[in-house]
Each structure stands twice: as C-alpha cells, then as structure tokens.
Amino acid sequence: MRWTLKSKPNPETVSAIKNALNVDAIVATLLVQRGIDTYEKAKTFFRPSFEHLHDPFLMKDMDKAVSRIESAIANNENILVYGDYDVDGTTSVALMSSYLKTKIQQVATYIPDRYDEGYGISYKGIDFAHDNDFTLIIALDCGVKAIEKVAYAKEKGIDFIICDHHRPGETMPDAVAVLDPKRSDCNYPFKELCGCGVGFKLISALAQKDGQTPEDLMEYLDLVATAIGADIVPIVDENRALAYLGLQVINTNPRAGMKAIIAEVKKDELTITDVVFIIAPRINAAGRMKHGNHAVSLLTETDFNMAAQYAVDIDEFNTDRRETDKRITEEALALIEKNNEQEGYTTVVYQEDWHKGVIGIVASRLIETYYRPTLVFTKSGDKLAASARSVSGFDVYNALEECSDYIEQFGGHKYAAGLTLLPENYEKFKAKFEAVVANSIDPKLLTPELKIDAEIGLNQIDQRLYRILSQFAPFGPGNMSPVFMSSNLRDTGYGKCVGEDDKHLRLTATQKGLGKIVAIGFGLGDKCDLITNGKSFSAAYSIDENHWNGNVSLQLKLKDIK
Template identity: 60%
Template sequence: MRWILKQEPLDSEIAHLSEVLKVEPLLAKLLLLRGIQNYEEARAFFRPSLDDLHDPFLMKDMLKAVDRIELAIQNEERILVFGDYDVDGTTAVALMASYLRTITPYVDTYIPDRYKEGYGVSSAGIDYASDNEMSLIIALDCGIKSVGLVDYAKTKGIDFIICDHHLPGSKIPNAVAVLDPKQDDCNYPYNELCGCGVGFKLIQALSSKRGFTVEDLVPYLDLVATAIGADIVPITGENRVLAYFGLKVINENPRPGIKALMSLYKQSHFSITDIVFKVAPKINAAGRIEHGKFAVALLTDFTLEEALLTAEQIVSFNEERRELDQDITEEALRQIIDHQEINKKSTVVFNPSWHKGVIGIVASRLIETYYRPTLVFTRSGDVLAASARSVKNFDVYEAIEACSEYLIQFGGHMYAAGLTIREDQFDAFKEKFEMVVSSTITEEQLIPELEIDAVVDFSQFTERFSRILKQFEPFGPENLAPVFLTKAVYDTGYIQTLGKDNEHVKMFVKQDATDVGYPAIGFGFGAWKDKLDKRQLFDVVYSLEENKWKETSKLQLQIKDMQLS
C-alpha cells in the first residue's frame, strides 16, 4: 500500500483549537482534519442533538407530499409503499409502512423482484397497485429517473410521491411530489441523506402536522441508522445526528427484527461498523438470494418470536450468499490466472452460471487481490449482465460509457455500476474496456492508498485521549476512524497466528523509544510472524479499537499495514 500522510493543519490552528477546547494538540489536529475549526462546530460534533435536524418543509415539494398523503388518509385510499430491494430500500419501506399503519389500515408494501423486474420503479409494481385498487404509490430510494413509469401510473389513475436521494436526470418525473435534496432547485440544507433518511423527513413532516415532535419518532431511527451505515453515505450533518440517535435505539430498544439479527452475536453493544458487517449483509441477502419482501417482513414483525422465525430464513439466505460469494470468487481468481490476465490494468470475468445476486460482492472481492477496475459478468435471460467496481479516484462509469457502442444499457456512478450486453459483444467489449482503462489509469491508482491522520508515539494515548476519541463515533465516510502511524515498534515475544490457515496475527507491541505497549491484531498478516521474531523493529499503521472482555475494556491496535523499519 502507498502510505499517504494527510496534509497537516497549521501549527497555529492546532494550538488555537487545542486551547479553545482544552484538549491535547493531537485531538485538535484530528478535529481540524474533519473540518471542525471552532467551539460551535465541535459542540455539534460531540453533542449531536435532535434540535440540529432541519425543518422537513425546507425540502422542495414536502408540503405537496404531506397534503396528498393526508387526503389519501381522509378518503380511505389504499396506499402502496414501494422501495428498492437493498438495505436502504427495505428499511425505508419498513419505516414508511410502519408509520402510516399507525394512522390508516390501508397500507401495503411492494419490493420489486431483483431478477424479474430489476432495480427501481417497475411496471409490474404499478400493475399490482392498479389490480388492488391503490391510488397512491410512495416510492422510496428510487423513482427520480422513472419519468415514463410515473406517466404510465397516471393512465391508471395512480399518483406518485417520490422519496429519492440519487442524482436526477435531465427530466424530473411528473409526480405529485418529488422529494430529493439533490435536485438543483431544492434548497434543503443537507443533500447527503440516504433513501431511508428522505423517508424519515417525510414522516417527520407528517408527524409535525399532526402535532407531534421529532422525539416521538426516535423509535424509527434504528431503521435509519441501519440504512445510513449500509448505504455508505457521509456521517456528517443530519446523518451524524440520525445515526447517533439510531444507534442508541439499536443498543437500548431495537425493533424485534433488528433485535433478532443482533441476537446472533454475543455482544452487548453494536457500532455502525457492526451494523455494516453483521446486520446489513443479512438484510441484503434476502433480495440477493430470494426476495426483498422477506427483509421488509423482518423489519415490520410485531413480536420477537415472529422476528426470530423470519430471521432464521434470512440467515439461511445469507449462508447461501456467502457460499456462492466464496465459490464464485475462487472460480474468478482461477479464470484470471488461467487466461494469463494477471498483468492487465482491468479485470473482466464471465461465467454464465454465476449467481447474479452476488456478482457485485465478487467484484469487490477480486479488487482485494488484483487492485484494478473490475467487471463480473453472468448470463441474465437472453443477455449478459455485469456488476462493476472501481479503485480509488478512477471513474469506472466513465470507462464503461466509453464502450457504449457495445452496451444495451448501463447505469451507476464513479465507483460502482451495472450494465448489460449481448453475448456476442462480450469479447469486443472486454478488449475495448481494457484499452480504455489502460490509457486512462495511472500507475499510482493501481496501488491501494492508505491515508494516515497522524504520526504518533504510543505515549500520546492517555485515558482522557481514548475517552474523547470514543466520542468521535459513529465513524463512517467523511468521519472515518483515525489512522495512526507509529515507528520503530517491536513484538515483545507473544506473537501468534490465528485462523484455520494461520492467516491472521496477534501480538503485543512496544515502541522502542517510549517502552509503552499495546495488544495488536492484524487480519491477513499471518505471513509476518517469521519476519517479526527476535524483536525486529517495524513501522505500523493502525486504527485504535476497544477490545472488550467480560467487564474490562482495553485499547487494541487494528493493524492496517506494516513495513520493516
């Protein structure tokens, strides 16, 4: 990995903030690196408050959306809550449906089938609404580009309210209301909400019209925090507030469905990271392997007994997903070697039998071995479908667009995209894609980058420092856990390997200069064991984490990279 030290704030800025906040210079530096420059910004960062949430009626079309829903409730219209099959979509549907059902019984939910209908608003969903005499569809985490489908719904007498967070196209759908803070003419102060977050703003607006406050909606924030973590949106502004209070709900009084998934792990506290790596993949597995409606059922189950039964099904989907993911990744890696494509600048692999629901995960896995833009293809009906993933600072969407003469359709963004092509175009597309990537990617972009917040001595990690650093949570995009570099450390003789293939390493490291030490764990660093015998000095890059055991809690280094001193 390339070690990149973040640009240092000015010494005068560090000294000033350190004095204002009465904190160590290292903490002041970490805050400045997060854009926090004064007392007020620090207060908002360290003490998230529901009062910091914006007025939902600042969002374009919010009043229209509220009025249309109130009219539907008054007239006892049947409402369909429609959402995507991923975590953001299914949590948003669960949020909206469970809230509306406290007001009206005429609420149904719909998640499109990943394989039959694909992503977003579908004609099958609109037909379902029509067949069941529904006159209002609330679409969540999708719809901003569904111009033709919204018009199609109108021909059937169905109105649309869209709650989306994706970038709009050149034309906005002719819906009753379009809630999307990324619209050019929307003046809402924060535009990084996830789909579930936009849904929350709508129920906040509905609730305020009915004389309630945002405090009354706190029980719904376990869903919002789950979506924020899973959708990898920045943990800044409103997202930080919603995630902070949502995590409190998750850890103190989660809904039965989330509690059922948490019960699979023997731990008393869940962080955003735990949600991302333990809870979210299981919710996602429903849509990948079977159907997203199972996720909505789990998240709206009324009792823990019901939720445990639904969770059992979802866990089985996730186990199947993991097996597929592992098997397909191994097959794809073999294909790269067999086809002698190790030295290419891109990865493009194809097998007609690979499961479409996991090819995006497999693309990410392949990047862990061959760090370069990656496409994984499988057969989907009469065509080939692919998921694309990219490396830092390389726009894979743009590279795919440069091969548009071979595409049936494509969509996505800089780091992730999807596309379909005819099978007889595969070889030509693969050749053109490699040519485009080779001519535009730099050698630096092909080496993983590791950004470091600060070079530190172990002696700087005082108890007070650790206590305040914990208040930087919840961590996530634009507020990642700080990454430190400490030089000239050594293992004190307790180094051991872990894992069935000895792929991980655990040790106790001390810094030569300070004689201060900490336990450390390095996942995937098992091969280092023999290098670090005999007190060999090395430099280590790591983040700090709490290692909890029974009633005790100790700091531990989570190793990200090492090199001999």
C-alpha cells in the first residue's frame, strides 16, 4: 500500500475550531480536514436533522413531476412504478409505490429482468404498461439516457417521469419531467443523491403540496439510508442527514422487511457499514440470482410473518450468490494467470457461461488482487455484457466513453459502470480500453492508496477521543472513518498470527513512554515477521472498541504495517 499522510490544515483555523468546540487539537484537525471550519458547520455535522434537507422544488422539473402525478391521482389513472433491479432501484420502487398507495390504489411496480431485459427501461416494460392500461410510468434509478424508449412510450400514449442520478447524455428524453441533479441545467444545490434519494425528494414535494413536512416521511428513510450505503454515494451534505436519520429508523422502527433481515443476522444496532455488508447484499441477491421483484415484495410487505418468509428466501439467494461469485472469481484469476495478462494497465476477462448477476462483484474481487480498472464480460443473448469497476482516482466512465465506437450501450458512474457490445468487437474494445487507460492513468493509481488523517502517539488514544470519533458517523465517501498512524512501535513479544490459515495478526503495540494497546490486523498475517524479535515498525489503523466477555476496551484495527 501507498501511504499518504494528509497535509496539516491551517493552524489558526484548527485553533479556532478547537476553542469554539472545546475539543482536542486532533479532533479539530480532523474536522477542518473535512471542511468543517466554523461552529455552525460543526453543529450541522454533529447533529444532522431534517432542517438540513434542501427544498425539493429547487430541482429542475420538480413542479412538472408533481403536477402530472396530482393529475393522475385526480383522474384515477393507472401508475406504473419502474426501477432497476439493484438495491438503489428496488428501494426506490418500494419507496415510491408505498407512498403513492397512500393516495391512490391503481399503482403497480415493475422491475426488469436482468437476463431477459437488461439494465434500465425496456421495450418489454413499456409494452406491459400499454397492455395493462398504464398511462404514467415513474422510472427510478434509470431512464436519463432512454431517449428512444421514452419516445416509444409516448407513441403509445404513456407519459414518463424520470428520477435518476446517473450522468445524462447530450439530449434529454422527451419525458414530462426529468429529475436528475446531475443535469447541467439543474441548480439543485446537492448533486450526489442516489436514485432513492431523488425518489424521496419527489415524495417530499408531493407531501409539501399536501401541507406535510419531510418529518412526516420519516418511515421511508430506512430505504433511503440503505440505498445511500449500497450505492456508495458521498455521505456528505444532504446524504449525511438522510443516512443519519434513516439509520435511526433502521435501529428503532424499521419496516417489516428490514426487521426480518435484521432478525436473520442477529445484530443489536446497525451502522452504515452493516447496512452495506448485511442488508444491501441480501436485497441485491434477489435481482442477481432470481428477480428484483422478490426484493420489492420484501420491502413493501407490512405483515412481519410474510416478510420473515421473504427474508428466508432472500437469504438463500444470497448464499447462492456468495458461492457463485467465489467460483467465478477463482475461474477469472486462473484465466488471467493462464493468459499471462497481469502486466497491463487493465484487467479484462470474458467467459460466456459466467453468471451475469455476479460479474460486478467479481470485478471488485479482481481489483483486490491486481488493482487495475477491471471489466468482467459474459454472454447475454447475442451480445456480451460487462460490469466495470475502477480504482480510486480513475474515472472508468470517461474511459468507456472514449471506447464508444465499439460499445452498443453503456451507463454508470466514475467507479462503476455497465456495458454491452457485439462479440466481434470484444478484442478491438479490449485493445482500445487498454490503450485509453495506459495513456490517461497516473501510474501511482495502480498501487492502492491508504489515506492517513494524522500521525498520533498511543498516549492520545482514550475513551473521550473514541466517543467523539464515533459521532463522526455515518462514515462513507467524503467522510471516511479516521485513519491514524503511529511510528516507533514495538510488540510486547506475544504478537502472533491467528485465525484460519494464520490469515490475521494480533499483537500488543507499545510506544516508548506513550502506553500500549492491543491491535488486530485482519488479513495481515503475512506481515507477522515485521513485528517479531523486538523490531520497530509503523502502523496505520482506525480506533475500535473490543467487546469480550462483558468487558469493553479500545483496540487498534490495523490497516497496514511497515
């Protein structure tokens, strides 16, 4: 790993915030690094609330979307709520359909089949709407590039409202309203909402017209917080408030489906990290292994016993997903070794029988090994479909845009995207993608970076510091859990490898005259020789609490040692 120590912020600013908040210099430094340099900003950061949400009508086309939905309700039209099959899409559909059903009964949901229809709005979905007399489709987490499909729907007398957060193309679809904060002509003050977040702004606007406030929509925020965590959007500004409030719902009064998932995993209080690694994969597993409809059924079910049955089914999908992605990852690694393709700037692999539902996960796993912009392809009908994942600091979406001559369709974000192409273009695309990345990537980005907030002594670590750092949560992009480093450490002599295959490292670190503390390094078993025989070493770590036999103590959660 490449360790990067963040530059120290302006000492006067640090001193001012330290005095204003009556905190240690280290806490003040961390706050200023995050752009929190006044008392008012600190108050907003530590006490996220509904007051910090922006007026939904600041979003371009919001008035048009609300007017069209009010008209549909007044005229008893049939409304189809359409969304993608991943977590952001299914939570969006659950949120929108649940809310609309409090106003009108003629509301149905539609999730495209990953294998039959692919990502986003499909002709099959529009035909379903036409055959069943739906006159309005509200599309969530997709649609901003669906120009031909929205035009096709219009020919059939079906209106579209699009709620998306992906980058638009040069032309907007001819929809009644296109809600997307990333539109160049949209002045909404926060650009990084997830799809479910945009959906929440739409129901907030509808509620506002009825004289309600966002507080009246609290029950929907467990869905929004789950989508924020799963879609890896920055947890800053409005997302921080939505995630913070949503976690309160998850931990105190979650909807039946969430409650059923949490009961399966038996954890008392969930953090955003738990949402990402416990709730989100289970919701995602439905769309990956079976159909996204199962996730929507779970998230909209009000009877706990029914929800519990759905949760059991989804847990089985998740088990299947884990086994499948493990097998395909092993096959992909073997293929890369066999073809001797470890040396380039990219990782691109293809096998026609790989499960389309897990290729995105496999791409992420390959990055763990080779740390390159990565694409994993499989056969999908008469085309090849791929999931792309990138390394920190490199925009894979832009790279794909430069390869568009060989691509049929693509969409996504800076770090994750999906695409399809014709089989005859695979080798040409692969060569072009390698050339584009080779010419544009900074070579240092091919080594994982460990960003360190500050260097501290072990004597600065105490319960008060940990208590304040805990209030920095929820953590995520834009507000990662603080990482520290300490130098001139030694093990007390009892450090050892632990766990299956000695994969992990456990030691007690001491620093001359500055105390000692237990440290655990998951996956760092191969670094054991760095700490033996009284050798001096440096450690990068976060501060964690260890609960054992009723005792609670602080420990270091090691990220790396040198």
